[in-house]
Amino acid sequence: MSSETLDLARDIISNYSGRTLKIMEVCGTHTHQIFKYGIRKLLSSDISLISGPGCPVCVTPTGFIDEAVMLALEKNATIATFGDLVRVPGSEQSLALARSKGAKINIVYSPLDAVEYAKNNPDEEVVFLAVGFETTTPSAALAVKNAKEKGISNFSILGANKTMMNAYRMLKDSADAFLYPGHVCAITGLKEYDELKDEGIYGVVTGFTPKEILGALAMTVKKLEKGEAFEENCYKRVVTYEGSPSALKLIEETFDSCDSEWRGLGIIKDSGLCLKKKYSDFDARKKFNLPEITGHPNPHCRCGEVLQGKCTPKDCKVFGKGCTPEHPIGACMVSGEGACSAFYKYGGDF
Amino acid sequence: MCVGLPGKVEKIKDGMAIIDAYGAKRQVSAELLEDLMPGDYVMVHAGVAIAKITSDDDEELDELFKDEK
Ligand code: SF4
Numbered sequence: 001m002s003s004e005t006l007d008l009a010r011d012i013i014s015n016y017s018g019r020t021l022k023i024m025e026v027c028g029t030h031t032h033q034i035f036k037y038g039i040r041k042l043l044s045s046d047i048s049l050i051s052g053p054g055c056p057v058c059v060t061p062t063g064f065i066d067e068a069v070m071l072a073l074e075k076n077a078t079i080a081t082f083g084d085l086v087r088v089p090g091s092e093q094s095l096a097l098a099r100s101k102g103a104k105i106n107i108v109y110s111p112l113d114a115v116e117y118a119k120n121n122p123d124e125e126v127v128f129l130a131v132g133f134e135t136t137t138p139s140a141a142l143a144v145k146n147a148k149e150k151g152i153s154n155f156s157i158l159g160a161n162k163t164m165m166n167a168y169r170m171l172k173d174s175a176d177a178f179l180y181p182g183h184v185c186a187i188t189g190l191k192e193y194d195e196l197k198d199e200g201i202y203g204v205v206t207g208f209t210p211k212e213i214l215g216a217l218a219m220t221v222k223k224l225e226k227g228e229a230f231e232e233n234c235y236k237r238v239v240t241y242e243g244s245p246s247a248l249k250l251i252e253e254t255f256d257s258c259d260s261e262w263r264g265l266g267i268i269k270d271s272g273l274c275l276k277k278k279y280s281d282f283d284a285r286k287k288f289n290l291p292e293i294t295g296h297p298n299p300h301c302r303c304g305e306v307l308q309g310k311c312t313p314k315d316c317k318v319f320g321k322g323c324t325p326e327h328p329i330g331a332c333m334v335s336g337e338g339a340c341s342a343f344y345k346y347g348g349d350f
Numbered sequence: 351m352c353v354g355l356p357g358k359v360e361k362i363k364d365g366m367a368i369i370d371a372y373g374a375k376r377q378v379s380a381e382l383l384e385d386l387m388p389g390d391y392v393m394v395h396a397g398v399a400i401a402k403i404t405s406d407d408d409e410e411l412d413e414l415f416k417d418e419k
Contacts, residue, residue: 005412029353082396110397112379132396135354139396142379183354186393186401208354237405238393244401246382337353 001211009211009218016044016221023047023220024174024309026164027181028055028337029208035346037210039217047221050174050309051342053167054181056132057084057335058307059262062295064131064160065090067285071127071158072103075288078121080114081129083107084335087328091296111143111157118147118155127284130157134187137161137273138247141254144275144282156284161273162260165192168201170268174309177220178203179213182235187251189243190233197231207235254279263297263331264304301330306339313340320344355394356403362386367399 025031031051034040040049053059069090071077079095086095086105099105104124108114111128118126130140140157147155164184171178180193180203190205202223206216216234223230233239251273260272275283284290297303301323302316313319313332323329325341332338357369357376367380369392379398380386391403 002412110378112397135400136396138382138400139379139398142381142398183393183395183400237403238401244382246384247400250382 001215006211006214009214010042012218012221013047013214014042014044016225017046018225019046021047021177021221021224022050022175022309023177023179023217024050024052024171025179026052026054026168027179027184028058028335030054030179030181030206030213031339031342032337033208033210033213035342037213039210039213042214043217047217051306051339052171052175052178052309053262053265053307054133054164055332055335055337055339056136056162057082057088058303058331058338059162059265060085060088060131060160060331061261061263062089062091062297063261063293064129064158064295065094066092066293066295067158067290068095068127068129069093069098069103070290070293071284071288072098072105073101076125077127077284077288078104078106078117078124079129080106080108080111080117080126082109082131084337085129085131088331088334089298089329111140112146115143115147115150115152115155119150119152122154124154125287126155127288128155128157129160131160131162133162133164133181133184134247134251135181135183137251137255138187138244141250144254144279145250147282148279153281156282156287157275158284159272159274160260161255162262163257163271163273164188165196166268166271167262167265168196168203169199170265171308172199172201176202176224177230179216179220180205180231182207182212182239185233185235185239185243187244187247190231190239190241191243193231197229200229202230204230204232205235205239207238262307264307298329301332303330303332303340306332313343316340354400357392357394359386359388359390359392359399361388367392369394369399
């Protein structure tokens with residue numbers, strides 16, 4: 001990006017004046033980058049930036065944590081998980097607390113590492129907590145496929161994988177446009193977004209450098225000013241129109257679409273993925289015969305409203321008091337990608 | 351958990367790639383990318399290379415903004 005373009009982009013977002021434009025970033029990494037680089041401070045007061053539900057840990061419902069705790073403490077399973085999930089409060093306890101009671105919780109970087117661990121520890125039943133969007137789902141699919149091919153029967157997943165399309169639809173009225181998540185789009189391609197454009201849902205795909213985010217914000221403002229339907233790809237070095245056909249094929253071969261519960265947003269139709277019948281031996285809910293669990297999030301927590309842009313973390317009474325990254329009450333404060341944690345870390349006076 | 355890790359492919363063997371990410375070597379799955387070659391840059395998520403990075407700069411933005419000047 002030339003310095004001329006960068007100046008132009010900065011100019012556009014700082015000097016915009018007109019009706020308030022609501023732009024929602026739906027990727028937790030974008031939320032953090034925007035705070036980290038002070039991009040909010042550059043924005044005209046007529047531009048409102050909303051942090052949407054793009055952090056997988058934040059949208060995973062309390063009941064999922066309860067299921068994981070039950071697997072660890074009552075079913076004696078070894079839990080393999082991304083680190084962010086360990087401190088998310090369940091209805092009664094987090095996995096961190098379960099660990100202090102003797103539960104075996106292994107933090108892994110990849111579900112493939114969990115399969116490897118299962119292979120090397122045949123006496124343990126290993127359950128990987130599969131959360132995430134289109135970006136991380138291929139790795140969960142690969143893990144299940146590899147385990148089946150190699151006959152590793154002491155591995156299964158507790159699934160909460162989600163897809164973004166119907167979430168955009170649900171949030172249509174919360175924002176004028178979205179900053180689309182670059183790495184979700186690397187898998188789906190821009191192709192899927194054509195449909196959204198036809199339905200009046202607009203956005204710009206962006207990467208993660210300050211320049212890329214500034215450029216995408218400026219592009220969004222320009223397009224909204226013009227008042228025409230749009231979708232734009234400002235992250236072409238990674239995102240193509242077609243996306244990743246092999247990842248999409250793998251997801252399709254491994255999962256079926258299903259309804260899914262999102263923290264704060266409720267059940268969104270066809271926004272989740274569950275394992276296909278041929279992989280049902282790798283479904284922890286079936287393997288361990290888990291009962292249906294309804295989670296009870298802390299009543300003080302306003303994560304759900306934060307995730308829809310209905311309030312900011314600072315509107316939550318316990319923000320920074322009862323709820324801090326050291327003692328999180330809700331998932332949005334736990335995850336490094338959550339809006340409450342970003343507001344806390346970077347001050348949030350924006 | 352969602353932060354992508356960009357890296358340069360050093361070696362590929364049996365569907366796995368060794369990548370150099372800011373000097374650290376990591377073994378990642380290369381199963382999703384066909385025709386991956388040493389020297390390519392990839393974006394890695396949760397231990398899987400999910401996309402090739404086709405240029406190391408964001409000059410495409412200059413193109414896009416041509417119409418806006
Ligand atoms: S500050 Fe804590 S309790 Fe309040 S909405 Fe955020 S995560 Fe929930």
